[in-house]
Amino acid sequence: MAQPSRPLSPHLSHYKPEVTMVMSIMHRITGIGLCLGIAFLTWWLVAAAWGDDALALVNMVMSSWLGKLILIGFTWSLFHHMLGGIRHFFWDFGLGFSRPVRFGFAWATLIGGLVLTALVWALVLLV
Numbered sequence: 001m002a003q004p005s006r007p008l009s010p011h012l013s014h015y016k017p018e019v020t021m022v023m024s025i026m027h028r029i030t031g032i033g034l035c036l037g038i039a040f041l042t043w044w045l046v047a048a049a050w051g052d053d054a055l056a057l058v059n060m061v062m063s064s065w066l067g068k069l070i071l072i073g074f075t076w077s078l079f080h081h082m083l084g085g086i087r088h089f090f091w092d093f094g095l096g097f098s099r100p101v102r103f104g105f106a107w108a109t110l111i112g113g114l115v116l117t118a119l120v121w122a123l124v125l126l127v
Contacts (some may be wrong), residue, residue: 023084023106030081037074075120080113 015021044062047054061067087105090096096105 018103019106019110020102023087023109026110027081027084030077030084033073033077034081037070037077040070040074072117072121076113076117079116079120080109083109083112083116 040062044055044058047058062071087096087109090105096102
């Protein structure tokens with residue numbers, strides 16, 4: 001049987017990745033990361049309510065290198081997602097749709113999330 005000749009929808013392989021596309025994907029990924037981070041926060045709160053032994057276990061896990069890596073990732077996810085939300089808030093008012101502004105917002109989201117995370121963790125480690 002002959003296949004019907006019809007146009008195929010474009011696939012991701014046809015597009016050149018741009019910073020705006022990557023930031024859109026990262027916004028979704030950081031949303032998932034926030035859900036996972038909230039699970040760790042809930043674990044800590046439940047352990048605090050449960051008793052000293054449970055809280056000591058959670059604190060031991062979170063003070064390990066893997067725990068700190070998770071907390072740093074959660075912090076970055078929080079800031080990156082927040083800045084992406086601010087970008088979308090501007091778009092809701094019809095602002096920032098020109099190409100240079102879109103790219104500027106995307107870079108500001110990426111750099112801002114990293115800078116804010118670094119500032120928070122510098123303060124955490126200094127105090």
